[in-house]
Amino acid sequence: MRLESNVRVMLILGLLLGLSPFALAYEEIDVQEGGTLQGRVTLQGPVPPPRIFPLVLYPFGPFCKKISDGEGNVRLKEFVVSADGGLSNAVVAVEKVEQGKRFEPIRSEFVAVDCMFHPAEVPDEEQYAVKEGQLHHEHPLVTVLENHRPISMINKDPVIHNIQVFQNEKGNIILNTPLPVSTAPRGGVLHFAAGKRISQMICGMHEFMQSWGFVVDNPYYSKTKKDGRFTIDRLPPGTYKVTAWHPHFEIVEKEVTIPENGAVTLDFEFNAQKVERPIYEMQKDRRISPATPHNHMVEEGEERIIME
DSSP states (O other), rough: OHHHHHHHHHHHHHHHTOOOHHTTTTTEOOOOOEEEEEEEEESSSSOOOOOOEGGSSSHHHHGGGSSSSSSSSSEOOOOOTTTTOSSOOEEEOOOOOOSOOOOOOOOOOEESSSSOEEEEOOGGGGGGGEEEEEEEEOOOEEEEETTOEEEEEEEEEESSSEEEEEETTTTTEEEEEOSSSSEEEEEEEOOOTOOOEEEEEEEESOOEEEEEEEEOOSOOOOOOOOEEEEEEEESSEEEEEEEETTTTTEEEEEEEEEOOOEEEOOOOEEEEGGOOOOOGGOOTTOOOTTTSSGGGGGGGTSSSSBOO
16 A cells, blocks of 8 residues: 555656656666667658648638648648658657666657747758759658657747647547747647557648657657668667557557667568558548649659748
8 A cells, every 4th residue: 555655646746747657667777788779760652642731721821821832732741751762750669668878858849830830959951951943841740759748839920820739549639729929838738648659739720730749758769860760779788669650650569689789770661551540630621632633743752842
């Protein structure tokens, strides 16, 4: 009974301090002979086409046209794939690590800019690219979250938005906050149900404003770069389950053994034919099919969301 009481007190203190209950179970130690997990995430098969959102259906269209395709649509490119199949925006995480290197608190800070949600720490080179002399907007689609911690956003646009965070596995909203024109951050605390770790943040006024999140409970995770590569270092020797996740795919799991002072390569691949979307993403009445004549204007591999 005393042990149960102590655990209950620790959980309450953790919540009051803004800590995740999962983080309380993780012990930070000096990792002397840790190993490195490295690898690559790839997409097999044809890259899924972008989803198309006609701006005429949404408020403040004249401002949001800054990210249009020049034909009145926002083309949301959710799969950024390199020429040799490397998949960006995938999260690779080592599961059930009880002790290891320092677990820095994850700061879930975002900005709304040009009718898009962005993690605040993402540098400009990951948001924009110049192709054929034209500035293209490359949306950083995925971020990493920690349960029971605050999330905040500053609206840098001169129009109002709204934050709706869905717990993707159940489809329910766990945070709904207005985002007026203001330099003050707005948000709240995300509370995921036990065992749930995937979220989707959508603007309640502009459906094309989207950002996905994956919940972790230890510091051994990595988000893939544009070439699909990842590196996780200073991992205590041992055998672990490693997961790889990307929006609209089921989580892939593998087992790996990390040696002392060594490096192990572990690759993951997703099948482009097995894209899955949550129920609230399946409606057809407010979208134009990628098979419309607009699609022939975009060549294969070209960025669909552009800055005019």
